[in-house]
Amino acid sequence: MLHELKQIVLEYEKARKTGKKTVLATVVKLEGSSYRRPGVRMLLSEDGTMTGAVSGGCVEKEIWRQAQQLFKTAVPLMMTYDGRYRLGCEGILYILLEPFDPGEAFIRKFRQHLQQRKPLKIHCSYESGEGISTTSGTTVDFGNQQLPLRKGFEVVPGGHCFSQELPPCFRLLIIGGEHDAVELSRFAASTGWEVFVVVNPMEEKSVSDFPGAEQLIPAIPEELDVSVVDSRTAVVLMTHSFVKDLQYLIALRNSQTAYFGLLGPSSRREKLLGALIEHEPDVADHFMNHLRGPAGLNIGAETPQEIAVSILAEILAVVRQQQPIPLKDKKGSIHH
Secondary structure, eight states, rough: HHHHHHHHHHHHHHHHHOOOOOOEEEEEEEEEEESSSTOOEEETTTSSSSOOOSSSSHHHHHHHHOOOOOOOHOEEEEEEEETTTTSSSOEEEEEEEOOOOOOHHHHHHHHHHHHHHHOEEEEEOOSSSSEEOOOOOOEOOOOOEESBBBBOOOOOSSSSSEEEOOOOOOEEEEEEOSSSHHHHHHHHTTTTOEEEEEGGGGOOOGGSTTTTTTTEEEGGGGOOOOOGTTTTEEEEEEOHHHHHHHHHHTTTTTTTEEEEEOOHHHHHHHHHHHHHHHHHHHHHHHHHHEEESSHHHHHHHOSHHHHHHHHHHHHHHHHHOOOOGGGOOOOSSSSO
């Protein structure tokens, strides 16, 4: 996912400032089942720092051992990890290890892409056998430019290639600044989502009040910049004020969101929607049908932390188009 690559790039920049070499590990192929699927990555720094993970924790030790060779030679290699006898996943992972040194041009382009919220494509060229693989490597397609993840790498036609498209980072817009918003921010940030929090300017809040939040937006409803909301954005309205909730609903009525949740009981939702129609009789039906309230799944949540889990679970279910059920009742594989 793009947020994982974003974190990898951030950690690379830290390592580069201290003169530390870094190695990128990418799962390019899977036979059978595994904890994670092809396309997952992790960054290893020669000081022992690891960013990301390609499994539940067992594979990483072997990857670290193999990476020692790259810290010395800077030559890519392919490795396999057979989890059928060591893990419970019954799969074989094919992992590409390569020096990670993309250069300034890549960093600038990557940051620009993140800000513009554009998707990008990644292509991993690799050889099927284990061991040193000088022709293996990764390039990133930004649409109008393709850049390698290590200086000097060029794709050699004819080999294997794993490709994936990464959509923009998923964003959560929290409208409200009470304690439950703080917990929702904390839990959402831990998933890798970009968290923006909207508060009334009179509340005198700062971004540090919301753990994990990337941006605090002090704005009254009439002045809210709705361009921060797109099809990769979930909105949760939780001001604890009926009037404010209504005003923010009016401000966002033309937005196209991935999810729109309302805090509070069903009776409050119906009253709120009635007031919205009264103020904006031409509001689109698809917007009204898209609203979910009370926000969250019925898991018996009581505390702000549990409510945050409930809301995040529903957002995931809606975005991934899943009907929540116990995994023990799911037919077939866990992953699609």
